[in-house]
Amino acid sequence: MLDLILRTCRLPDRAEPVDLAIAGGRIREVGAASGPARETIDVAGRLVTPGLVDSHMHLDKALLTERVAGSAETAAEAIRLTGAAKRAFTAADIAGRARRVLDLAVAAGTTAMRAHVEVDPIVGLMGMGAMLALKREYAPAVDLQLCAFAQEGILQAPPTETLLRRALEMGADLIGGCPYNDTDARRHIEVVFALAAEFGVDADFHVDFSDEPEHLHVREIVRQTIRAGWQGRVAAGHLTELAALPGPEQAALVAELAAARIGVISLPLTDLYLMGRRDELNVRRGLTPIRRLLEAGVPVALASNNVRNPFTPIGTADPAHLTFVAAVAAHMGTRDLMRDLVATVTTHPARILNLRDYGCGAGCRADLVVWECERLDEIVMALPPRRLVVKGGRVSVEHERRIVERWRSDDASRAPSG
Ligand SMILES: [Zn+2]
Structure with missing residues (x-):
C-alpha cells in the first residue's frame, strides 16, 4: 500500500507529466503509478519541485x-x-x-x-x-x-x-x-x-x-x-x-x-x-x-x-x-x-547543508512543493502560490485561494440592496 500518489506532476527535467508514488517517506516510483494508495491527488500538470x-x-x-x-x-x-x-x-x-x-x-x-x-x-x-x-x-x-x-x-x-x-x-x-x-x-x-x-x-x-x-x-x-x-x-x-x-x-x-x-x-x-x-x-x-x-x-x-x-x-x-x-x-x-x-x-x-537523498527522483525523500505554475522561471518572475507542500511523504500544507472578482459581475448584482 502506497501512502500517497501525486498524479500528473510536471517535473523540471521532464517534458511530459508523470506520477509520483510515495511510501515510507520516500518517492518509490516516477512514472505511471498504480495504487492502491491511502491518498491520491491529481495535481493537473502543475510544477513539482523538491522542498x-x-x-x-x-x-x-x-x-x-x-x-x-x-x-x-x-x-x-x-x-x-x-x-x-x-x-x-x-x-x-x-x-x-x-x-x-x-x-x-x-x-x-x-x-x-x-x-x-x-x-x-x-x-x-x-x-x-x-x-x-x-x-x-x-x-x-x-x-x-x-x-x-x-x-x-x-x-x-x-x-x-x-x-x-x-x-x-x-x-x-x-x-x-x-x-x-x-x-x-x-x-x-x-x-x-x-x-x-x-x-x-x-x-x-x-x-x-x-x-x-x-x-x-x-x-x-x-x-x-x-x-x-x-x-x-x-x-x-x-x-x-x-x-x-x-x-x-x-x-x-x-x-x-x-x-x-x-x-x-x-x-x-x-x-x-x-x-x-x-x-x-x-x-x-x-x-x-x-x-x-x-x-x-x-x-x-x-x-x-x-x-x-x-x-x-x-x-x-x-x-x-x-x-x-x-x-x-x-x-x-x-x-x-x-x-x-x-x-x-x-x-x-x-x-x-549536506542533505541526503534530496530531489524528485526514485529513492529521494518525499519533500515536495506543488506550485501554481508550470515552469521553473515562473517561480522567480511571478511568485506563484504553493498549492501543496509534502513533507516526509505526507501532505503538510494545502493552500486554497479564493478571489471573487465582484467588479466583473453585472450591475444588478453589484447594486446595493435595500
Ligand atoms: Zn546571519
Missing part, C-alpha cells in the same frame, strides 16, 4: 521591529541594537517569535532550514534550549539544522567557547563563527575548526560583510578548511567583500573557494539593506558575485537571514521572494539564469 531549503536563518532574533527603537545604518549598529534587545529575551519569547517565522516558512514550502542560534554571555544557552524543543515540535513539517553561533565573538566574549562546546553537547548540529566581530579573526576561525573537529560537525561562517575588501577572512577559512580536510563541510555567509575585489584577484579567490568546496550563502535582503551606506553616488548593491561563483561551480544559496529586525526590516521567510529580488539585483533575468536562481533555494543549499 525549498532556507540555509541561513536567525529565528531567535526575528520579529524585533516592534520593540527596537531606530533602524540600523551598519552591521555593527545592527549587532549593537539587537544585542540590547537580546538582554530582555526569555525562552518563551524566543519560541513565540520563532514559531511565527517557522509557520511562514512551512507554508512557503520550506522543508529544510539551517537556523543560527546565538550562544554567548548575554543569552547563554537559553536560545539553544528553546530551539532544540522547536526542532522536535516542527519535525513533521521541516528539518531544522541548528548552528551554535558566536555572534558576539569568541575571544572578546568569554566564556563563549565553553558555551559553544556545551551547545554541541546538547545537540547542536554544527558550529558557526563570526570572525569580523572579534579581536583576533584567525584565532576565532581556529577555535571554530577545533570544535568542528572535536564534535565531527560542519562549520558555517558569517564572513567578510563590508563594502570594501578590508577583511577577506575567507582566505583563512579556505586554508583551515583544507588543513582540517573539511572540504564540502564549510559555508560562508554574506561574503559581500568578494564583489569589491578586482577581476583577476576575485577570480583567483573564487577558484580557491571552488577547490575547497566551500558553499557561499548570499543574504540579499540584509546585504542590499546594510551595504553601500557610505556611497552617496552610484550606491553599490553589496551582493557577493552570485553569477561568477555559480559559473565557477561554487554552490551558491540565497537565504533569508533575518526577518524584521535591525539587520533587515522586512521579510516573509519565503525563499522564492529572494529569487525574485536577486533576478533584478544580481542581473539574472534570462530563463536559464532564473532556473539557476531556483537552484539557489533548492539543490545548492541542499548540497551546502
